[in-house]
Amino acid sequence: MSKLSKRGAIGLTAFMLASTALSACSQEQAAAPSAKEGASSEAKGLNATGFPIVNQPVSLRFVARKNPQHGEWKDMMVLQEYEKKTGIKVEYEVYPMQNFDERKNLLFASNDLPDAFINSGISAQEQLKYGTQGTLIPLEGLIDKYGPNLKALFEKYPDAKKTVTAPDGHIYALPTIVTQAAARTQKLWMNQQWLDKAGLKAPTTTDELYQTLKKFQEINQGTDAVPFAIDMASATGNMFTNATMRGLAGIWGLPLQMGTSGGIEGGKFKLWYDSDRLKDMLVFLNKLYKEKLLDNNSFTLDIAKLNAMTKANKVGMTFNQTDVGMDTKIFKTFAYPKSSFGDPVANAGAVARDLGSFAITNKNKSPEATMRWVDYFYGDEGSIFLRFGIEGKTYSKDADGNLVYSDQIMKDSRGIQFAIGDMTIWPGAGAPHVINDKNAVAVTTPAIMEGQKKIDAIMPKTVYGAPLMEPAIAEKYSAMTEDINKFVRESVSKFIVDGVADDKWEQYKQTLQKLGIKEYEGFFQKALDSYNK
Structure with missing residues (x-):
């Protein structure tokens, strides 16, 4: 049986390994390195800077999640070239996104650990569990000695460091770091053709927005075009972190801090699930739903279908981070309208996102070289290499010095994301690297940057990411979290369809209390207090 086939048998024998895994876990815990040591003391042949990273060959095994946009990792040009550059040969053990979490759990349970996990979405709970057990090693010492790019980013963006630091003071996994604001916000796009046909200017209030959507409906009578649609089928987990719901919440001045539906004022964290602002927003959406100004198929609509509708010019208004697949001659960006509660807020994502993108295990005999391997992607040169490949082959520079993908990539019939996914690992999110002004051309087109300018004034000064709880x-x-998210998602859907009667709203608020919403809010307050020490 091959090495990979043996690992494939894990799923058939996992129940036999449970007691063995616990024993092995205890043994590994006893031998776990301290944060001060950073990891092993073995750094033979390691170059402190430059390439190659090692003078003596090093082989590593990485477990990775394959996103739908990815080709075969073994054939990716960027990974092949990076092996030549670094002197480090990586065996990539790649599993599809659909069953990756199950496979990851089996690897932890069987103690059949790789040297590192990459693009793996190591959850907060997993970081704490396996970090405190010693299975995932602390990284802050390695960052300090062998991660100059990460160290510089954490110094410049201390909130990003706080987000990835566990309550015990250790960093057990690395994120994607997004410093380009346009890559963290949802822009409001409206169909300029329809506005012109209706003789309207962009709405500045929610009352004007309603009238605008009514006009969109009138000028498209007898067609399958819709004034507005929400990809509710994409709104899993906390539904308000979905692009469209995030934008709508922003119009009503409902902030998203600490990775959830809450805001921070005067050092106090407050959830808004039971707020008057949310109730008013749901009353508005119910009105749109009843009058078919909101597509009544929204609850089965996912992001792919919504993007297809936008591309076919069948939507009047949408929220999107980018203009990918959008005709910017038809769709233009506009400032968020105001609700009756006052100024809106642009709900930007945190600088540190995709937490758990990269983690090193205690099986790794070369953690110093591994840190140098991943740290490259957090600098300008390395992040451009990861996202664009090789100049003259997969990208070039235009007259203004902007990076431009090759015609072969840009004209790929499958779409640009799939063409990029044949050469590198970043499409689909989750890759450990920095996204900044120099490499984020996909989100810095003139149309997108124009949209960003229109919401810059309502951007929060600080955005905290989801905390690692004690x-x-x-x-x-x-x-x-699971219970509250599920209840809120189901309740909000009912309110949009059936309306927000006062008695139903009171029942909803009472159920939130029974679910422990105050205690839940207190978890975030405790994390915030820890951040601010």
Whole structure:
């Protein structure tokens, strides 16, 4: 049986390995490195800077999640070239996104650990569980010695460092770091053709927005075009982190801090699930739904279908981070309209996102070289290499010095994301690297940057990411998150369809109390207090 086939048998024998895994875990815990040591003391043949990273050959095994946009990792030009550049040969053990979490769990349970996980979405709970056990090693010492790019980013963006630091002070996994604001916000796009046909200017209030959508409906009578649509089928987990719902929440001045539906004022964290602002927003959406100004198929609509509708010029208004697949001669960006509650807010994502993108295990005999390997992608040169490949082959520079993908990539019939995914790992999110002004051309087109200018004034100064909760409450927090998200998602859907009667709203608020919403809010307050120490 081949090495890979043996690992494939894990799923058939995992139940036999449970007791062995616990024993092995205890043994590894005893031998776990301290954060001060950073990891092993073995750094033979390691170059502190430059390439190659090692003078003596090093072989590593990485487990990775294959996003739908990816080709075969073994054939990716960027990874092949990076092996030549670094002197480090990586065996990539890649599993599809659909069953990756199950496979990842089996690897942890069987102690059949790789040297590192990449593009793997190591959850907060997993970071705490396997970090405190010693299975995932602390990285802050390695960052300090062998991660100059990460170290510089954490110094410049201290909130990003706070987001990835566990309550015990250790960093067990690395994120994607997004410093380009346009890559963290949802722009409001409206169909300029329809506005012109209706003789309208862009709405500045929610009352004007309603009238605009009514006009969109009138000028498209007898067609399958819709004034507005929400990809509710994409709104899993916390539904308000979905692009469209994030934008709508922003119009009503409902902030998204600490990775959830809450805001921070005067050092106090407050969830807004039971707020008057949210109720007013749902009343508005119910009105749109009843009058078919909101596509009544929204609850089965996913992002791919919504993008297809936008591309076919069958939507009047949408929220999107980018203009990919959008005809910017038809769709233009506009400032968020105001609700009756006052100024809106642009709900930007945190600088540190895709937490758990990269983690090193205690099986790794070359953690210093591994840190140098991944740190390259957090600098300008390395991030451009990861995202664009090789100049003259997969990209070039235009007269203004902007990076431009090759015609072969730009004209690929499958779409640009799939063409890029044949050569490198970043499409589909989750890759450990920095996204900044120099490499984020996909989100810095003139149309997108124009849209960003229109919301710059309502951007929050600081955006905290989802915190890593203390081990003592992590399991309860995770269970409560799932229960509250599910209840809110189901309730909001009903309110949009059936209306927001006062008695139903009171029942909803009472159920939130029974689910422990105040205790849940307190978890975030405790994390915020820890950030601010």
